[in-house]
Amino acid sequence: MPYLNMSVPLSRERLEVDTMRIRHPRLRTFFQQKSFLVQNVLTPKEMQAANIVVKTLTMNKMNSKDGLRMSFDKPLGSTRYMSNFERPAVLRQYFGLKAGPELVYAYGSGSGAKTVGTHPDYDCTREMTEEMAILAKCIEKRLHYLRKHCHLMPNLTFSLNHCTVLFYFHKKKGASNKMLAFHTDNVYSVNGKFLHGKNSQKENTPTCVVTIGGSRFLQFERQVTSVNPKTGRRKWMRSFVKSIELHDNSLFVLDPSDECPEKFLLNTLFRWRHGVPSFRKKQRVSVALVFRSVTDVTLLDSMSNRPGPSDFQNEPTMKSIAEAHRTLQELFIGWNDHPCT
Ligand SMILES: O=C(O)CCC(=O)C(=O)O
Numbered sequence: 001m002p003y004l005n006m007s008v009p010l011s012r013e014r015l016e017v018d019t020m021r022i023r024h025p026r027l028r029t030f031f032q033q034k035s036f037l038v039q040n041v042l043t044p045k046e047m048q049a050a051n052i053v054v055k056t057l058t059m060n061k062m063n064s065k066d067g068l069r070m071s072f073d074k075p076l077g078s079t080r081y082m083s084n085f086e087r088p089a090v091l092r093q094y095f096g097l098k099a100g101p102e103l104v105y106a107y108g109s110g111s112g113a114k115t116v117g118t119h120p121d122y123d124c125t126r127e128m129t130e131e132m133a134i135l136a137k138c139i140e141k142r143l144h145y146l147r148k149h150c151h152l153m154p155n156l157t158f159s160l161n162h163c164t165v166l167f168y169f170h171k172k173k174g175a176s177n178k179m180l181a182f183h184t185d186n187v188y189s190v191n192g193k194f195l196h197g198k199n200s201q202k203e204n205t206p207t208c209v210v211t212i213g214g215s216r217f218l219q220f221e222r223q224v225t226s227v228n229p230k231t232g233r234r235k236w237m238r239s240f241v242k243s244i245e246l247h248d249n250s251l252f253v254l255d256p257s258d259e260c261p262e263k264f265l266l267n268t269l270f271r272w273r274h275g276v277p278s279f280r281k282k283q284r285v286s287v288a289l290v291f292r293s294v295t296d297v298t299l300l301d302s303m304s305n306r307p308g309p310s311d312f313q314n315e316p317t318m319k320s321i322a323e324a325h326r327t328l329q330e331l332f333i334g335w336n337d338h339p340c341t
Contacts (some may be wrong), residue, residue, distance in 0.1 A: 174184045226267050
């Protein structure tokens, strides 16, 4: 598949000027949660930047400098490594701002790459592209606006230095709908203490998700826990689940305080988890650009470790990886032909 050239060159100055014209946001808040959703959040120029991020990754050759990177993951509970282009799970790519000559900011020591179980030879964080860095600044400006005018997000003393790009799509016919299990982005003790050793996201900072392309349902699970009087142990249990639809050009802001255990009744705590446990649209790709503020750093990916363990890369594996990539490219080309639904 040839790489498509960008039709309109981006100008950083034009984008920044555009960002200053913040329109009145279409804001949606949720009962009992501090997280919120803003529809139609990006200006046309910013949408163009977001589309360039997706197009560049999707349409370039796989494992090239700008294209999608293959990895092999062994998620929790699994016994063997499987390619990220073969697993039904959402496909992820990691990008961080530069943190030093050879270093980039990284997400993964708490709830990112380690729980995904990525093989160390393939654990790859690249430097954020210019478009990602511009979008991160745009979101920060939106958050300041929302704080001033809507009294959301009390803490804004951080910068968004990491971007995970998530591709939700069916990699082959008959693939499972399972994509992203319920989880919390931040790890707290039951007393509500932020556990620094288990988090790479900065304390008290949000997860900011821009959706591009087809919509998907983000689900929230409210969990409750109480102490078992006999054993003295706590167990989290589902109380209920609700979902919201994330449309093209929306910004979902996950307030970390929703994930922090909070007293509900005597001896009872509750918290929210989130996930995209199911993605049913076989003819669509939904992309999440997930911006965070992180404290971890890692060596800038040099690809020098590749191709890595040869037993992963047999003939049938390489064939199905190439087919999944082609499927994604076709879905991406198709999304301009029909409305983003
Ligand atoms: O796709 C989404 O909107 C959710 C992403 C997410 O939960 C995560 O990156 O932790």
